[in-house]
Amino acid sequence: MASYTLSMTERELEQLRRNKWRLDGSAVRTLDDARSFIESVGFCLMYPLRAPLLLLPTFIGAWAGSDQGIPTQQYAFADPRAKDATELMVRLLRDRSAYEANLFEESNAFLLSAAIFPYFYALVGERNPKQAPKPGHRSEYSQLACDTFEAIRRGGPISKQKLQETLGKGISEHALDKALAELWSKLRITRVDYRPGEGAFWDVLYRWSPEAVREGISLSLGEALSALLSKYLDCVTAATKDELESFLGNFVPRSRVREAVNALLAARELTFSQVGNHSVIQVMPPKAVVRR
Numbered sequence: 001m002a003s004y005t006l007s008m009t010e011r012e013l014e015q016l017r018r019n020k021w022r023l024d025g026s027a028v029r030t031l032d033d034a035r036s037f038i039e040s041v042g043f044c045l046m047y048p049l050r051a052p053l054l055l056l057p058t059f060i061g062a063w064a065g066s067d068q069g070i071p072t073q074q075y076a077f078a079d080p081r082a083k084d085a086t087e088l089m090v091r092l093l094r095d096r097s098a099y100e101a102n103l104f105e106e107s108n109a110f111l112l113s114a115a116i117f118p119y120f121y122a123l124v125g126e127r128n129p130k131q132a133p134k135p136g137h138r139s140e141y142s143q144l145a146c147d148t149f150e151a152i153r154r155g156g157p158i159s160k161q162k163l164q165e166t167l168g169k170g171i172s173e174h175a176l177d178k179a180l181a182e183l184w185s186k187l188r189i190t191r192v193d194y195r196p197g198e199g200a201f202w203d204v205l206y207r208w209s210p211e212a213v214r215e216g217i218s219l220s221l222g223e224a225l226s227a228l229l230s231k232y233l234d235c236v237t238a239a240t241k242d243e244l245e246s247f248l249g250n251f252v253p254r255s256r257v258r259e260a261v262n263a264l265l266a267a268r269e270l271t272f273s274q275v276g277n278h279s280v281i282q283v284m285p286p287k288a289v290v291r292r
Contacts, residue, residue, distance in 0.1 A: 021057035027065030046109040121216025122224035125187035156203035238280040
């Protein structure tokens with residue numbers, strides 16, 4: 001097994017993360033800035049979680065250039081910074097520089113870079129996305145979710161307001177939100193735009209971004225998990241095994257995460273490091289070139 005190759009203090013690790021997550025005053029304000037940020041970190045949350053369960057950067061923190069006083073999703077409506085950060089995030093979605101997934105708190109976007117998204121799709125998405133979901137006793141989809149998918153397939157990109165009208169006035173907003181979440185959680189659909197007065201717009205993912213879906217379908221689960229694991233470590237600089245499992249365990253069983261970590265350690269693609277009194281895992285640093 002790989003030996004310790006690096007030692008740093010907890011303060012040094014914290015500063016490396018703050019620099020990468022744009023919490024050091026270098027705020028993300030332009031579309032180019034936003035593209036650069038999401039490509040660098042690979043994934044982030046829109047807002048911090050109410051309980052710090054996951055070690056992840058936030059888009060609003062990068063927009064503000066600080067993590068001081070940034071709101072959680074629950075209080076974002078009262079913070080003017082949230083409106084500006086959301087507008088910039090939607091621009092990323094429109095030009096497919098980022099993708100959005102439904103994993104954590106409701107309305108708290110989980111954003112992925114265009115380069116990372118196919119690997120995520122390989123773990124979470126459907127292998128035959130053009131086949132319409134069907135309801136049934138063993139199905140993951142309700143009848144309303146299946147009807148919603150068909151309405152989006154026929155009319156998308158379509159606003160939630162128009163979607164509710166298409167499905168019938170008897171469909172409550174709560175029921176529609178639940179149906180959309182069923183489809184979104186399996187990457188059947190994705191939010192592609194947001195307009196004041198009309199709300200979010202939805203489309204079937206295989207039509208909105210066919211190349212990313214095709215690439216995701218072609219990847220093996222092991223290949224995808226290894227890529228996400230390595231990118232997560234690049235994002236956070238170093239992480240404990242528990243932190244790796246807390247993040248990647250949202251996509252695959254934790255036992256699979258442990259297997260992937262052990263395989264990459266054995267292949268010397270990952271290594272153990274020491275941070276203070278803690279053992280953490282990092283991507284193996286590149287070997288120095290010896291010139292003669």
